[in-house]
Amino acid sequence: EKSPHIYTREEVRSHSSPETRIWVTLGCEVFDVTEFVDLHPGGPSKLMLAAGGPLEPFWALYAVHDQPHVREILAQYKVGELSPEDTAPSTVKTSDPYADDPVRHPALKVNSQRPFNAEPPPELLTENYITPNPIFFTRNHLPVPNLDPETYRLHVVGPPGGQSLCLSLDDLYQFPKHEITVTLQCAGNRRSEMTRIKEVKGLEWNTGAISTAHWAGARLCDVLAKAGHQLCGTEAHVCFEGLDSDPTGTAYGASIPLARAMDPEAEVLLAYEMNGQPLPRDHGFPVRVVVPGVVGARHVKWLGKVSVEPEESYSHWQRRDYKGFSPSVDWDIVDFDSAPSIQELPVQSAITEPKDGETVQSGEVTIKGYAWSGGGRAVVRVDVSLDGGLTWQVAELDGEEQRPRKAWAWRLWQLQAPVPAGKKELNIVCKAVDDSYNVQPDTVAPIWNLRGVLSNAWHRVHVHVTP
Ligand code: HEM
Ligand code: MTE
Structure with a gap:
């Protein structure tokens, strides 16, 4: 028995194209699967997503690989093993506000690491009607808060004469559980096509800033009614605040019209489940807003506070962003107050x-x-x-x-x-x-x-x- 060749992750990473040959790892084993790529029953482009790295995150998405004959195929291509220090988890610097962000799926195409913004590649995006949680597109403006579900509280400000609520997760579970399948799309989806015409300010999204999940939670209208809110004759808005905040303590915020929030048919949710699981941290654990049919920016994650106000949220993201303008408007003349905030998205x-x-x-x-x-x-x-x-x-x-x-x-x-x-x-x-x-x-x-x-x-x- 001769001892196996030992490789570092770095070396494995350098084998990720047909020219350099295609290597992958499973556990501590290293495989050269170049000859198998074109034979892959799931197609070459899907296999290539794992080129130069571990198979586990991809195989976790497709249980077909969880069979002995698949392991046998792979075994034929073994070329060596990972060095022991490369199988240990890496350590992180603690001064970094993003150091506590969760680990992400390697299939995601990262548009920005800090804050984390990433989209699934097109060949995975429409593979499933329901997007698997690990590859659901992620749009964060700030570091991901790490919230304790035991001490988590949602503050719902009551109307004058009503009662303010301070809801634990258990309190939210007491409201009727409502479930719906909803597609979320960022206003910036397909921005890269606009950039090709003329430069724009924003992240380079391709076609993947859109994903679909089955959400479950309490209906916002039930929670607002419990606090004593009613539809009033005058214009009003439901303002949401996230528990993610910048170094000055400013939280992410957004609002929707009260009429939508109070309409049971609009099915606005305070969601605590995504595809049958607690929300992943990147998607708002433990509670986020889901506003069906409305731009992603209003689906506030890590929800901390809900209030009803005579005006829209004063948040930067409600008033100074997520609005549409004429092609003739540039940064010297733009008047954000002149345009309505984006709510329902176009076809x-x-x-x-x-x-x-x-x-x-x-x-x-x-x-x-x-x-x-x-x-x-x-x-x-x-x-x-x-x-x-x-x-x-x-x-x-x-x-x-x-x-x-x-x-x-x-x-x-x-x-x-x-x-x-x-x-x-x-x-x-x-x-x-x-x-x-x-x-x-x-x-x-x-x-x-x-x-x-x-x-x-x-x-x-x-x-x-x-x-
Ligand atoms: C199917 C092997 C990597 C996605 C399969 C099957 C085999 C296989 C043998 C057919 C299983 C059956 O039907 O019994 C492998 C090997 C891989 C690899 C040896 C690595 C060297 C990947 C990766 C993905 C992937 C990275 C990524 C996203 C799929 C899909 C199918 C499939 C979606 C199902 C195709 C269908 O049902 O039409 N794979 N796979 N595979 N594989 Fe892989
Ligand atoms: N909520 C908070 N608290 N912080 C955020 O940065 N981003 C918004 C929205 N809710 C955001 C947020 C934007 S712009 C979008 S498109 C969606 O969340 C993205 O949701 P996802 O990351 O679950 O796909």
């Missing part, structure tokens, strides 16, 4: 497969993607073109049926289409239509805005065809 769709720049086989091509609209509007159709928008075909809608006026979750869609003979490349385009017959604009330039929000033009993917 949206994107192609997740194939990816831009990819090479597809001649014969037939499979095109996949997602479609969603704000305000509970259902997706009634997705049109797909292979020739840049000259001719169209209607895609097949997958995923769960949508309820009229309460279509809170996306539809996944796909189209199998013959590749026209002789084509060397395809300009694939998709566009969705919602049940108000809202459509997506055909190009980005006329909806460009300085913050790069509301980017919902036809999604375009250019691919090459093998002869």
Whole structure:
């Protein structure tokens, strides 16, 4: 028996492309799976997500790997083992406000590490109707608070003459438990397409700042009613404050109109479960707001305080961000008070497969993607073109049926289409239509805005065809 070759994680990481060969690890074992990539039943691009690193986080998402024959396949490719010091967890510096942030899934494409902002890659995004928690897109503005569920309290300010509430998690569990499937989308989803037109201020999101989960919690209207709130004749807003705060002590905050909060049909939740689990820390543990059909920014995480006010939240993120402007408005002239805060989002769709720049086989091509609209509007159709928008075909809608006026979750869609003979490349385009017959604009330039929000033009993917 000769002793195994010993490698460091660093060395394994350097083997992550066909040129350098493709290595992965499982436990303390190292494998060179270059020859297996094209044979992978789940497809080469999925296997490549783990290239140069551990398989565990990916295999945890797909239980098909939890079988002896899969281990046997892998065993054939063993080349050595990890050095013992590389299997121990790394230590962190404590002066860093982000040092206590949770460990993230390696499949996430990181747009910013501090604060943490990341999206699932397109080939995983539409693999599941319900996005698995570890790859749900994450949009944080601040370090993730580490809250103790035992001492956690939610403060609900009562109206004059009503009663303020100080609710523990157990108190929240006493309200009727309400469950709904809701898609969350960041206002900045697909911002990178706006950046290509002209620079914008904001994180470079591709098509993945959108995800879907099954949420459970107390209805906000039940909690507000318990505190003595009623719908009043005058305009009012429900303001939310997070328990994440910047070094000056300013917390993340946002608000929604009271009318939406009090409408049982709007199904606004104080959610404590995400896909049957307690909320993960990145997604607001132990309690977050879920506002179906409304921009992600109002779904306040790590919820600490709820109050009803005559005006919208004074938070920076309500008043000085998350608003849309004309393409003519620049940072010298922008007047944030002149535009309404984004609430319900416009109709949206994107192609997740194939990816831009990819090479597809001649014969037939499979095109996949997602479609969603704000305000509970259902997706009634997705049109797909292979020739840049000259001719169209209607895609097949997958995923769960949508309820009229309460279509809170996306539809996944796909189209199998013959590749026209002789084509060397395809300009694939998709566009969705919602049940108000809202459509997506055909190009980005006329909806460009300085913050790069509301980017919902036809999604375009250019691919090459093998002869
Ligand atoms: C399916 C092996 C990495 C995603 C499978 C199957 C095998 C396999 C043998 C078929 C299992 C069956 O149906 O009985 C491997 C090996 C890997 C690897 C040896 C690493 C060297 C990955 C990674 C992902 C992934 C990193 C990532 C996201 C999938 C999916 C399927 C699958 C989604 C199901 C495909 C389907 O049902 O159509 N894999 N896998 N695999 N694998 Fe992997
Ligand atoms: N809530 C708090 N407390 N702090 C935040 O930074 N980000 C908001 C919202 N709620 C945020 C927050 C934004 S802009 C979005 S898009 C969603 O959370 C993202 O939710 P997710 O990270 O669970 O996907």
